[in-house]
Structure formats: structure tokens, C-alpha cells
Amino acid sequence: xxxxxxxxxxxxxxxxxxxxxxxxxxxxxxxxxxxxxxxxxxxxxxxxxxxxxxxxxxxxxxxxxxxxxxxxxxxxxxxxxxxxxxxxxxxxxxxxxxxxxxxxxxxxxxxxxxxxxxxxxxxxxxxxxxxxxxxxxxxxxxxxxxxxxxxxxxxxxxxxxxxxxxx
Amino acid sequence: xxxxxxxxxxxxxxxxxxxxxxxxxxxxxxxxxxxxxxxxxxxxxxxxxxxxxxxxxxxxxxxxxxxxxxxxxxxxxxxxxxxxxxxxxxxxxxxxxxxxxxxxxxxxxxxxxxxxxxxxxxxxxxxxxxxxxxxxxxxxxxxxxxxxxxxxxxxxxxxxxxxxxxxxxxxxxxxxxxxxxxxxxxxxxxxxxxxxxxxxxxxxxx
Numbered sequence: 001x002x003x004x005x006x007x008x009x010x011x012x013x014x015x016x017x018x019x020x021x022x023x024x025x026x027x028x029x030x031x032x033x034x035x036x037x038x039x040x041x042x043x044x045x046x047x048x049x050x051x052x053x054x055x056x057x058x059x060x061x062x063x064x065x066x067x068x069x070x071x072x073x074x075x076x077x078x079x080x081x082x083x084x085x086x087x088x089x090x091x092x093x094x095x096x097x098x099x100x101x102x103x104x105x106x107x108x109x110x111x112x113x114x115x116x117x118x119x120x121x122x123x124x125x126x127x128x129x130x131x132x133x134x135x136x137x138x139x140x141x142x143x144x145x146x147x148x149x150x151x152x153x154x155x156x157x158x159x160x161x162x163x164x165x166x167x
Numbered sequence: 168x169x170x171x172x173x174x175x176x177x178x179x180x181x182x183x184x185x186x187x188x189x190x191x192x193x194x195x196x197x198x199x200x201x202x203x204x205x206x207x208x209x210x211x212x213x214x215x216x217x218x219x220x221x222x223x224x225x226x227x228x229x230x231x232x233x234x235x236x237x238x239x240x241x242x243x244x245x246x247x248x249x250x251x252x253x254x255x256x257x258x259x260x261x262x263x264x265x266x267x268x269x270x271x272x273x274x275x276x277x278x279x280x281x282x283x284x285x286x287x288x289x290x291x292x293x294x295x296x297x298x299x300x301x302x303x304x305x306x307x308x309x310x311x312x313x314x315x316x317x318x319x320x321x322x323x324x325x326x327x328x329x330x331x332x333x334x335x336x337x338x339x340x341x342x343x344x345x346x347x348x349x350x351x352x353x354x355x356x357x358x359x360x361x362x363x364x365x366x367x368x369x370x371x372x373x
Contacts, residue, residue, distance in 0.1 A: 013218045014321055015332050029227035030317020033325045053217075053321065054330055068332055101322035102235060103278075104310030114325045143318025145228055160230050160314055161272075 007151070012036075015068035017050035017077045019084055022150040029145045031097035033115035035122050035138070036146040037074060038094045039131065040153045041086040048077045049148050054114070055121035070121040078129060091131050094155045094167050095122055096146050098138040115139070135167035170361045171214045171335045173372050179212045181368050182337050182356075185296055186210030190339035190352050192295035193288040197341065197348075200284065201261055205348065208340040217332050220320055224249055224351050227317030231255075232273065234285035235323045237307040238293065242360035242367075246292065246306065247323050247353040248285040254349045255281060255313065261346070273313040282311045292352065300367040324355075335361065 008024040014034060020026050022045035028036045031051065040047040050073045054060070057069035066072040082088055098119030119138045126133050137144065137157050147156040157165040174182075190207050198205040211223075221227050232255040238244040250258065256270040259277045262284060270277060286309050293304045310326070312319045324334070334355045341350040356364060362372050 014317075015218065030221070030315040030319075030321070032314070032318030032322030034318075034321055053325060053332065060330065062331075065332055099318070099322070100326065101312040101314060101319055102233075102310035102326050103312070104308055112326065112328060115322070141312075143315035145315070158228070160228075 012049045012051050014051050015053050015065055017048055017067050017073055017080075019046065019048040019077070019080050020150055021046040024150050026148040026150070027146065031144045031146065032099055032101040033097070033118060035070065035095055035097040035118045036144075037077070037122055038146065038148045038155050039077060039081060039091050040094070040150075041081065041090045042092075042153050043090055044086055045150055046081065046084065046086055047148060047150050047153070048081050049146065050074065050077050052118060052122065055117045070118060071125055074122065074125045075129065078131070092134045093126050093131050094135045095119065095133065096137045096144050096155065096157055096167070098122075099140050099142055099144070101141060101143065103141065137165060137167050169333075170358045170372060174214070174335075174361075178365055178370060178372070181365060181370055182212040182335070183210045185299060185364070186212060186337040186339055186354060188299050189292035189296045189354065190341075193292040193352060194341055196287055196291040197284075200287070201343075201346070201348075203346050204344045206342050206344060210337055210339045212335070212337045214333055214335050217321060217324065217334060220334065220336060221317050223336075223338055224320070225251065225316055227315060229316045230314065231316045231319055232281050232313045233311070233319045233323055234282055234289070235310045235327055236289050237327055239305045239307065240303050242300070242302050242304060242363050243357045244304075244360055245324070245327055245329055245353070245355040246289050247320070247351075247355070248288060249351040249353070250281070251349050253347060257347060258284060278311050278313065282309050285309055288352070292354070296354075300364060302363070302367055329355070329357070331358070
């Protein structure tokens with residue numbers, strides 16, 4: 001009799017982050033203008049995945065959910081990873097999302113381009129923390145699901161009507 | 168504390184009634200466009216975290232068509248009209264007079280048909296809402312997306328400039344009897360619109 005052990009799969013909701021070790025997968029579904037940030041320590045085979053909604057917390061009074069903002073969620077996730085044994089100097093990042101989902105005759109939507117601003121702030125925050133961004137799949141006008149395999153560090157990007165992409 | 172934390176059962180009843188009148192008018196419009204009976208469920212109203220809103224419609228990765236409107240005027244709100252994949256294709260076929268089953272993807276023509284029909288439905292909804300509350304409500308140009316439910320719904324808020332992670336949602340489901348139409352209509356008043364809407368109905372928030 002062969003036991004089939006399915007690796008643990010942990011779902012990361014919108015404006016949340018989670019930390020997990022191999023063997024296991026962190027999954028976040030349906031990123032649109034939101035950005036998913038996968039941080040990985042390959043030696044410990046552990047990592048974290050955040051799903052942020054907005055770039056900059058300083059523009060808001062209500063910051064009760066820190067995981068919502070790129071500038072707060074990423075440092076918090078790094079601290080949690082270090083607290084659980086990851087080494088800061090080994091962390092690398094892969095990001096996806098930051099699309100512009102809606103098309104409209106209305107110009108203000110494209111001026112706002114929240115997806116682009118989310119991705120830009122994520123890059124800047126990672127740079128500030130000296131975490132190398134090794135791969136990204138951002139922009140466009142389509143939704144993405146991220147499946148982060150803690151065994152390999154691979155991030156699978158699933159979309160509608162496009163082949164699965166590995167970054 | 169947000170305004171909607173002060174809502175009591177009576178307030179929610181009044182908001183459901185707006186949903187009822189608005190969606191009823193929109194369902195009538197859709198029925199006459201299609202020449203088919205369209206039914207609707209009794210509206211639900213409540214304050215929900217954004218991450219739970221997708222659950223009202225389906226799974227995060229399910230393809231949906233969504234048309235989004237921003238409502239300006241004294242009661243700023245958002246309106247979303249969502250259709251599942253098969254309903255979106257069917258609606259394009261019916262409105263373009265093609266044999267059912269012709270449409271298998273949403274191209275520019277399909278997007279334009281769905282945006283236009285949503286425009287008509289949102290107009291019907293808002294007319295009834297305006298008349299009922301004696302408020303002048305002005306819808307924006309519609310914005311369209313066809314993609315994963317999770318991506319579409321979160322972006323409908325964010326790209327439309329709504330940044331809270333909770334929303335007061337008034338939701339109605341449409342369905343056809345003879346044809347398979349499965350749609351959701353969401354009215355999402357902004358926090359500052361709530362007091363004004365309730366006041367127009369003779370209710371006070373305290």
C-alpha cells in the first residue's frame with residue numbers, strides 16, 4: 001500500500017500574508033490590480049506569500065490591516081520569516097499581478113492605474129530592504145493566480161486562456 | 168468607527184428595499200430586451216470584508232464578465248453587474264440575434280454588447296433608486312472586464328477608487344426561467360452616502 005501524501009496547500013487571501021516550509025505550497029487566487037509577493041529562503045526551503053491591495057499606507061488613516069499595504073506588508077512578512085529562522089541575506093523575491101483589469105472610455109481610470117503603482121511600490125520596498133527581485137510577471141490586463149512551491153522556490157502563474165508560466 | 172457600524176435592522180431593511188425596487192426595474196428592462204421572463208432573488212444587504220464578497224458569486228478563478236459604474240451626486244456609490252461565463256456568451260448571442268452557442272469568447276464586439284446592456288440595466292436601477300429616494304444620481308461611463316472573479320471584483324473596487332477593505336453591499340441575483348442567465352447586481356454606497364440615502368427615506372443614523 002502506497003501512501004499518497006498531498007503537500008500542504010495554504011491559501012493566502014486578499015490583504016493577507018502567510019509563511020510556510022517545504023513540502024507545501026502557498027496559493028493566492030485571482031490577483032488583478034493587487035500584487036502577490038513571494039519571498040524565498042532556498043537553504044531553509046521556507047518562504048512567505050503576501051497579497052497586497054494598495055501601494056502606500058501613508059495616504060490612509062485606517063491602517064488597522066497592515067497586510068493591505070505594500071509598504072507595511074513586505075517588512076512585516078520579512079520580520080515573520082526571520083522570526084521563524086529564515087536568513088535575511090538569503091531572501092529573494094518573485095512578484096506577480098499589478099494588472100489594469102478594466103477598460104473604459106473614462107480617462108480617470110487609466111490615470112489612476114493602481115496596478116502599476118502597486119507593482120512600483122513593491123519593487124521600491126524590496127529594494128529598500130535589499131531583497132533581490134529575481135523574477136516578475138506584472139502588468140497587462142488579465143488576472144493571475146500564484147502557486148508558490150516551497151520545495152523548489154518556483155512560482156506558477158495561472159491565468160485564463162494562457163499557458164501556465166513558471167517564474 | 169465607520170458609519171455602517173451604526174446600521175440597525177431597520178436601516179438594512181430600507182437598503183434592501185432600494186435593492187428590490189432598483190433591481191426589479193432592471194430585471195424588467197432585461198426581460199423586455201430579451202423577450203423572456205427574468206426572475207430575481209430577494210436582495211441581501213450587509214457589510215462584508217472584500218475577501219468574502221467573491222463568495223456571494225462563485226469561485227475566485229471562475230471567469231466572469233463585470234461592468235462597473237461609479238455613481239456621482241449626493242450619494243456616491245458603485246454599481247457592479249456580473250455575469251458568469253455561460254450567461255455572458257448567451258446574452259451576446261441573444262442580443263446580436265445569433266444562434267445560441269455561437270459566442271465562445273468575449274471579443275471587442277462582445278465586450279461592447281455587454282457594456283451597453285449593463286448601461287441600460289444600471290440606468291433602470293438608478294432611475295428607480297433616484298425616484299424612490301428623491302436623489303439625483305449620475306452614473307459614470309461604464310468600465311468592462313472579463314476575467315477571473317477574484318481579480319475582477321477586487322479591481323472593480325481598487326481601479327474605481329474605492330480603497331476600504333470592507334463594503335456595504337446590496338446584492339440581487341437575476342435568473343432566467345426559459346434561458347440560463349445568471350447575473351449579480353451589486354450596489355455599494357460609499358460610507359459618506361449612507362446617511363444621505365437613509366435620511367432621504369426618513370431614517371436617522373445616530
